[in-house]
Amino acid sequence: MSDALIRLDQALVQQFSGELWSEVRETVAAGQLAALAARDGGADLGLCLAMQRTLSVLSRRQDLLEREAFAGDRARSRHPDDEQAATAWIDAEYAAAAAGFNGLADELSFAEGRLPQTSYLLVELLFGQQRDDEAGQALARGLALWPDDTGLHEQAQAWSGVLLSPEHLLNQLERRVDVFDITDADFAGIALETISVLQTAMGKARYADQEYALAGLHFDRASRALQRVRSMPRQWGQDELDYREADALVNAAYSYMGLALAQWKPDRADETGALAAEACEKALTDALRTIPGHADASEAVLWLGESLMKKGDDTAVTHGDVAQMRDLYGRMAKRFDNAVWWNNFAFWCRETGSAAEGRGELDEAHKLYEASYDAYQHTIALAPDNARYVNDTGLMLLYHLHRDLDVAQELFERAWKLGADVCENPFVEDDVHDFNFEAYCDAMLNLSRLHLEREDLAAADEVMALLLELAPQRPDVRMTEAEIRNARAPAATNEPG
Incomplete structure (x- = not known):
């Protein structure tokens, strides 16, 4: 036999x-x-x-x-x-x-x-x-009789997306999994793997129907099943478990953010929307702790930031909305030391600092400018060859903090060289070339203005002459050239006639 x-x-x-x-x-x-x-x-x-x-x-x-x-x-x-x-x-x-x-x-x-x-x-x-309905019923009957059969579990996982009534099979497995956990961990492990797949499939179906709260609940349950199975004998290896758990958490995050946006549509201050956004951030944090640098989770962080600011309507953005986005990037940057998020935090500290300065809130503005400069320093420590990041670090000293101009000069010169070196590469892609060209032209402009600030007109002229060859049509370049020219003109004198 x-x-x-x-x-x-x-x-x-x-x-x-x-x-x-x-x-x-x-x-x-x-x-x-x-x-x-x-x-x-x-x-x-x-x-x-x-x-x-x-x-x-x-x-x-x-x-x-x-x-x-x-x-x-x-x-x-x-x-x-x-x-x-x-x-x-x-x-x-x-x-x-x-x-x-x-x-x-x-x-x-x-x-x-x-x-x-x-x-x-x-x-x-x-x-x-x-004959999907009949197949689902046959699968449920089979797993009821042989709950530990690997082949039947693999079928449940493979066909999870087309099961017409996955709830029945899911409930059947969940009712028995605690018994398996006590009597035979082998059974519990494979059952929990199947439960996670079924919960994920149901979450995707709910998300497609815009039932965001239910979708998030299913994805969260999928993640919890995968966490539980880690301590048991199982079919999946560690890498697959990590991938599936991170994927479930990212899906949960999108579901929670979908709920938040739905709540914010009639009321940007809706408390349920705020709680859903917090759940979204937590899910993304957990995903990135499961797989550091997870691409989908990292992309979702940027989407969450934009959603916190716009809340589905970019015509009604308030100072508070911008601050929420800014602080999200700050929290994520500190948790994961990510250059992009440090840069975003730095940029929005700078922008909200300028807004505070415009409102006459000078102490708040200075505090935000210092936070911006500190964040930019973290950024260029992680991405030292990014011409844009290096330039923007220097401009904080020149235009906003008005100190350490020697450091600012070094940063502008460094950004200039970094960007120019990239642009001299004949094989560089067009978008990379354009990004670096703009960055190092900005650095040259800032360097010229720094020399003008110091009244070193010869140095300002020297940099400006080179910049005019590269970007003669830029209005800010022409304006700075005029300022240098006016500074060179002899002061008008009023002598008695």
């Missing part, structure tokens, strides 16, 4: 092994299983007959698959000069194969309940013929 079961498992996995299929067909033709049952005496005849039928259906399914696979070749052989007839012949072959698959599924249903392999094959046949 054990040899026959092994052969059946192999046949289910290796459907296109010619040598194996010869063995299967011989077993079916010779009725060896029934003879084996009689010889063993104590063997369950019903079990053997179920195995015999399963092998028979599996063998005939292979014949139908081959019929489909070679339908085109046979059609062209039969009708080499008549494309229409060949197409009609192929359609007829596919229709006959479909009828055959449906017949096999109906036949196999009579043998269901004795072997997990039978349930596995039945589910495959039903899903293959788009």
